[in-house]
Amino acid sequence: MNAKNLSRREFLGLTAGAVGTAALAACGSSGPSSQSGGGPGVASYWSLSGPPGEPIRRAAIDRFNSTNPTTKISATFFQNDAYKQKIKTAIGAGQGPTMIWGWGGGGLKTYVTAGQVEDLTGWLAQNPAVKNKIFPGSFGAATVNDKIYAMPVETVQPIVLFYNKQVFEKVGAQPPRSWGELMALVPTFNAAKIAPISLGGQSRWTNMMWLELLLDRIGGSQVFDRVFVGEKNAWSDPAVLDMLTKVQQLIQANGFVKGFSSITADSNADQALLYTGKAAMMLHGSWSYGIQQAQGGDFVKSGGLGWTSFPPVEGGKGDPSDQVGNPGQYLSISSKATAAAKDVAKKFMSTTLLDNQEVAGWVKSGGVPIIEGSDAQLGTSPDAQFLKFIYDVSSKAKVFAQSWDQALSPTAAETLLDNIAKLFQMQITPQQWVDSMNGVIGK
Known part of the structure; x- marks a missing residue:
């Protein structure tokens, strides 16, 4: 995936209000910027800075931390190019975050081959309520050798x-x-x-x-x-x-x-x-x-x-x-993380990332959430007709293939x-x- 194209292909919002700010999502504004108020926490999370994504991601972590005061998550946000370099270096050195935000596909396959990310297949099988809320077609870019190594998140x-x-x-x-x-x-x-x-x-x-x-x-x-x-x-x-x-x-x-x-x-x-x-x-x-x-x-x-x-x-x-396109964004769990940190990450991924506030945030930004039933909130958008089209074709797709240059x-x-x-x-x-x-x- 060419970094110069990421802002447009990955993060542009769908509404007029989102367009002006969404274009900044891949380049950020001042990253890295640490999540305030949480301290180092038990689990760590790295992702991209800039609107519309960063505020929604921050809000999710704040909600989790407020209801889980003894097992908090600390987050760091980077500009796009800086993130791609730092995450690769950190993971290679065994010092990556607990939760690794990414695009799935070829990058994820590299992590899997090196044994750097957790196999989530069994966990998702034991938590069908989590897996069944996500568009089935979005799991393709999270799957390597028939095993799931990332949870599809955010938008399609x-x-x-x-x-x-x-x-x-x-x-x-x-x-x-x-x-x-x-x-x-x-x-x-x-x-x-x-x-x-x-x-x-x-x-x-x-x-x-x-x-x-x-x-x-x-x-x-x-x-x-x-x-x-x-x-x-x-x-x-x-x-x-x-x-x-x-x-x-x-x-x-x-x-x-x-x-x-x-x-x-x-x-x-x-x-x-x-x-x-x-x-x-x-x-x-x-x-x-x-x-x-x-x-x-x-x-x-x-x-x-x-x-x-x-x-x-x-x-x-x-x-x-x-x-074909962007079937979602993806969260993996580092295989090097402690058992306690992995548990916190799984709790965060199974609760906060699927809650109504998360869905509402992405809809307001002009996105179509990756979650089944999120179309119920699309009617509040002035662009409801188009957004519902996107929801329908994405949720009904038996296969939602990732763009080739991201998959390879x-x-x-x-x-x-x-x-x-x-x-x-x-x-x-x-x-x-x-x-x-x-x-x-x-x-």
């Missing part, structure tokens, strides 16, 4: 196919219900001098979203699962070549806006193309809603923004309900992003892409 952010209702009405079209329909829309919008799809291709991870969902719809979630577990030549699955070929066909058909490879997602130029009507569609994380709401004038308020899930592919094996190791992720950029610029063939990616499986 699936990838959404956004579209401009006004330009669709202009050409008399409907949102695509299949890959074939999406391809058929390309010449229709091009003829109307409207870019079919906006894409901030210079950022690379935006291109990746098209591959992730296409592969899922063509071959099912099991194809990437084999890559994640390190199966030799897993990228050689025929579904992968089909995915890569279809993407290049879309590019050759001028499906993406002209010059997409020089457009950056960090500048929100891709978002602007959609809300100004210069592009008809855009595949992006659910955080895009808040960006368009904050920067697009009355585009969202007037009902100009539409959204739907990525369509199925004709003849594909994938379940159209599968989601840093080495494999960088090779992935580099090859994706070359693929979209037509500099390599699908087979060359497969051969290159097979070379970094397990690295």
Whole structure:
């Protein structure tokens, strides 16, 4: 995962009020900053500084400490880049916190391989009330070798196919219900001098979203699962070549806006193309809603923004309900912690992190909590229609896959992003892409 993209991909809120502050979540303001009033406590907790996350996390720890005065938690909050460095160093030296906040996937797998985090499978089995409150699909990024090493927490952010209702009405079209329909829309919008799809291709991870969902719809979630577990030549699955070929066909058909490879997602130029009507569609994380709401004038308020899930592919094996994106954030327990500290952590994770105040905090911030039944509170938001859509697709997903560059190791992720950029610029063939990616499986 590229650190420069974390603020937008991980922590942007969904409402206009959240957007201005949420963008700071990954960079923080003054971290590290210690939780005041609790002293060193029995258990320690490290996470990210900055709104909207830090205040909600602080409030949860304060609630726990006030009701558990003899087993308090001490917390330290870091800016994003500092956190990524410090947590890795501390855990490697056996001096990490009791509770380790993270993104699951490849980073978590590294900790598991080194024996640095606790296996939570048995604890969750003994506490079904805890596990059953969390969206089932969110456990995928917390699972390594069929065992759960982290508890999914906080919010979900699936990838959404956004579209401009006004330009669709202009050409008399409907949102695509299949890959074939999406391809058929390309010449229709091009003829109307409207870019079919906006894409901030210079950022690379935006291109990746098209591959992730296409592969899922063509071959099912099991194809990437084999890559994640390190199966030799897993990228050689025929579904992968089909995915890569279809993407290049879309590019050759001028499906993406002209010059997409020089457009950056960090500048929100891709978002602007959609809300100004210069592009008809855009595949992006659910955080895009808040960006368009904050920067697009009355585009969202007037009902100009539409959204739907990525369509199925004709003849594909994938379940159209599968989601890809950020299935949650994750808390692990250090295997080096004392038994007493582990007990405190588990008590905190089974009580405070699932309480109504926690849910209300994330809803107020513009997020969709990872907890079953949290949709009951979404009606209080002015963006209830969109938030309930996100809740529905996330809670019903049998599989909620983590973005590939988060699921893979840093080495494999960088090779992935580099090859994706070359693929979209037509500099390599699908087979060359497969051969290159097979070379970094397990690295």
